[in-house]
Amino acid sequence: MDIDLYFSEKLREWFEQREGRYLPWKEGQDPYKIWLAEIIMQQTRLEQGLPYYERFIAAYPTVKELAESEEQKLMKLWQGLGYYARARNLQASAIRVIEDYGGTFPDNYDDILSLKGVGEYTAAAIASFAYDLPYAVVDGNVYRVLSRYFGQELPIDSSAGKKWFKAKAQALLWEDDPANYNQAMMDFGALHCRPKNPSCGDCPLAENCGAKAKNRQLELPKKGKKIQIRKRYFYYFVWRGANGGYYLRKRQEKDIWQGLYEFPMIELDKSLKTSELKSLWAHWELEEQDWALLSGQEQQQLSHQKIIARFLWPKAPLNQALAEDWELVEVQDWADYPLPRLIAQYWEQKQLAFF
Incomplete structure (x- = not known):
């Protein structure tokens, strides 16, 4: 046949x-x-x-x-x-x-x-x-159906595999x-x-299914490359304006979330213990007593990255010299600003509804 x-x-x-x-x-x-x-x-x-x-x-x-x-x-x-x-x-x-x-x-x-x-x-x-x-x-879906039916073990992310599956389809x-x-x-x-x-x-x-004949349905299709997940540590500063609203900045970098708005942020290559956060306070010329709240870790898994974030709430006034590219946005206007899911979910958890 x-x-x-x-x-x-x-x-x-x-x-x-x-x-x-x-x-x-x-x-x-x-x-x-x-x-x-x-x-x-x-x-x-x-x-x-x-x-x-x-x-x-x-x-x-x-x-x-x-x-x-x-x-x-x-x-x-x-x-x-x-x-x-x-x-x-x-x-x-x-x-x-x-x-x-x-x-x-x-x-x-x-x-x-x-x-x-x-x-x-x-x-x-x-x-x-x-x-x-x-x-x-x-x-x-096509990779899965063809690999199982024909018992094809070529990795779907290999050059040979891509060529075979394209030709067979x-x-x-x-x-x-x-x-x-x-x-x-x-x-x-x-x-x-x-x-x-x-x-x-x-x-x-x-x-005529090759995978079913050998009871290997869950083994196919195969991938050859293991994705390496990069961990990134974001420290967000939820800074309230003197007359209400919060400061947001637009991500301009050619990176994740480009074009979305976020709280001002410092990225580090490691997670800091609470006792080590003074380095972040110094960046904003603040003292330890100027902090009102520190969140726990919030996480978002992307395809090749894992974002681990903490939100810090300063209670001291902002030095305006630090805020050249920031926008002071009233909470009721946040519905017009695209936000990363991690920030939107954190804000909802704080029950500061802005939708």
Whole structure:
């Protein structure tokens, strides 16, 4: 039996016999909506990303409105999704669509791929879903389904692995219906061939599944590189203005959270004991008795970094010479300022509601 043909036929039967997931951006094959959704859904679960997509479409119903958006509004809408470069790349690409393509989204794979923030997966998704072009997508779901079914042990993050999976996905593509093939692959991985609890007992591919034959479903796919997590220690200073409000600064560095607002901060390469904090007080020309509150550790795990933060509340007046790039913002206005999730959650815990 041709296992490729078996795979293709059984996958098509499975897809045609079930009700697909509700994906509003697929209605009408609007390339702008598909592009917007694909960028939002990168590194994001569907249930988390869908409300963001709906808010973005409400705020920016056309690519022109996205191109003309104020950065602060854009970043505020993105708040909580992480990988904030995606939002900046969205606007950069929207501007290019306006300037280079007259406001009409490009309709071929190479031009789509040339947009900032669009990689091979996203370009293939837009090309197939919007224009029915024969390009196979390869995402985490596709890696998992193919590696298990074909018993492929090449690491998915290796050059050889990426080449094999891309070629195999393309070879299996239903050329008469590339959009539904791609949707079927992603749905099957997300709903049936799941990472931890795959439905092997009623799997339509079970008869020829290489992983199931050897009871190795949970071992595949394989990765070759172990992610090294970098720890970073942020010490935030929650400085209240003389007439109310708190000081915020905009992160300008090409780093995490660029374009978001935070309390003034000092970053160190290690965690300080409470007895060692005098060095931070000295930075602001303050004495130990000038501190009213020190928080416990607050943490946020990013893909390759772990942020460990503490919040210090000085009660002495601020030396204005230290605050050149700070903004004094009233609490009721914070809803207009995009904040890192770590800070937003800490503020909510303090029950100083600003939403």
